[in-house]
Amino acid sequence: MNVITLTLLHPDRLTPVQHWTFNDGSTVRVGRSTDNQVVLYSAVVSRYHAEIRRVNSSWELVSLGANGTYYEGKRISQVPIRDGMIFRLARSGPNLQIHLGRPDPALLKRASESTRIPAQAVSNTVAYHGEDDKTQLLQPSKIGLTSKTTMDSSQSSYASANPDPCTIGQYHSIKLLSRGKMGVTYVGQYAGEAVLLKTLHSSWLNHPEALSLFERQAKLLRSLNHPGLPRWCDFFRVDGQPFLVTELIAGRTLFHHILERGKVDLKQAVDWMIEVCEILDYLHAQALPVLHQDIRPSNIICRSHSTSSYQLALVDFGGVRGLSLDKLAATYLAPEQKFGQATVLSDLYAIGTTLSFLISGQPPHLFYRQWQQDYRFSPDLIPGLLPELVEVLYRLTEPNPNDRYQSAREVEAALRSLV
Structure with missing residues (x-):
């Protein structure tokens, strides 16, 4: 079979996020460098991390990265590929699943409905105000998520209470930009201007110190005025959930x-x-x-x-x-x-x-x-x-x-x- 498909999986739920299907060729390389066939930006992914090679009538997975490639919890150097196998780049990196052939249409549908951001970033990216070095960049043309999936109810308590997740307060066209350990970040529109809306992850909404620090950060930013800092726009609550709104700064983090x-x-x-x-x-x-x-x-x-x-x-x-x-x-x-x-x-x-x-x-x-x-x-x-x-x-x-x-x-x- 000449067709092979790689599927990026959600780090927690292991649901499909993005697919890459290759119809011909004998090698598929995965890594951080933009000349790979599958590009993944992560602090633990090497420039050239892993390679899928065709050997006669079968395929094999070869590890190239310094942080290792893992299959069934064990670090591997080279293993034969079985349909549906899942491997991980480094101990804490992305999970990828291999399908011999084209993916099931149901998997493609679930991936398109995922709220995870695309892993492959290209030029003209927007750098959100990130959570940690493992978070991703986003191509503006690829953040067009549907209104039903803009927010994940497990991440934002507001989403389940709001019948139209495309709006939060006076902000509209809301789209998920990132999720981290502490917070969730959205991009939205107000009066023709793109803005960032940040809130706490639902697991921290009952944490008094986190709520206090978040509000303090919002008040602090409002008092500052410097061209090297994001411009404060708004701070409000919906059903007790705080939202900080700032300008959206187009660019790329120095990390990326x-x-x-x-x-x-x-x-x-x-x-x-x-x-x-x-x-x-x-x-x-x-x-x-x-x-x-x-x-x-x-x-x-x-x-x-x-x-x-x-x-x-x-x-x-x-x-x-x-x-x-x-x-x-x-x-x-x-x-x-x-x-x-x-x-x-x-x-x-x-x-x-x-x-x-x-x-x-x-x-x-x-x-x-x-x-x-x-x-x-x-x-x-x-x-x-x-x-x-x-x-x-x-x-x-x-x-x-x-x-x-x-x-x-x-x-x-x-x-x-x-x-």
Whole structure:
């Protein structure tokens, strides 16, 4: 049989999300790079992660990625393919099912009705204000979900109460954009303008601290006015469920920029971080200093077009997500944040780990080690860095906040000296 179909499965329900059918050819490659036949953006997926090869009259699955490919819970290097088998990219990555032949039309129908966003992103993407580094980008032309499936009642308690999920309050043409551990994000329209609507995941609606932090974040954003921050639009509740509305920033997160194009040169990385320092200088200079608390590449959007004087936008203040932060995301953050003791110097720490990702293309957890009495980020483990850059990164990421640069302006000056 020459036809083979790959089906991306929902990570929790294992229902079909998207299909790729191949009528001829002897190889189907899966990975992060855009020259694969199946492109999946995830922090754990390698550029070329797995390959399905035709061998005489049968097919075999071959693992290529550094994080491994898993079948029936075991890491494999090469296995023969059976119709309907499910394999996973890395221990925590996407699940894919293989069908020998075309998929059942009922599966295609269920996939088209899924509320999961497409996994394959192309140019002209919209970067939503994300939850974590595993979330996806979305092509604007592909977010046209039907009104019956725009919201999943298991994710939004409002959806089950609202007879027309295409509207929320005064906002219409609502479409699901993303779901994460803490929140759900939609894109909608109001007065001809596209906006983002964010709310808490239904599992957190009975969590008083999460509700309080979410409302505090909304009030905080309303008080700020800077071209490097998303513009506040509205905050309201429907049946007790809070919604924060902000402008929709078209562009791509720095995380996805690096995943797609690879690491950038020092000048580009420094230019970006200088912009972030300028935004932080504004935040920290407020009468009551405003902390971001979650600076990392997936929370920095590089605008695709804008009249703003800033190329970047710093999004997703981390107060709420701090209640549920995955381990890889936490490696960007200062050690004192694990104990709920964030300060302005904690934001500066994350400049260092973010810069390391931009210039190495590797997540910062790879560069931690035991050092004297501390387990610390160690930039000398990153190959090929200039000594001056290593020195700046060391000072940015000192475990003791008093040993770091003491202001965003100090960091900016140190970065400018590098280029």
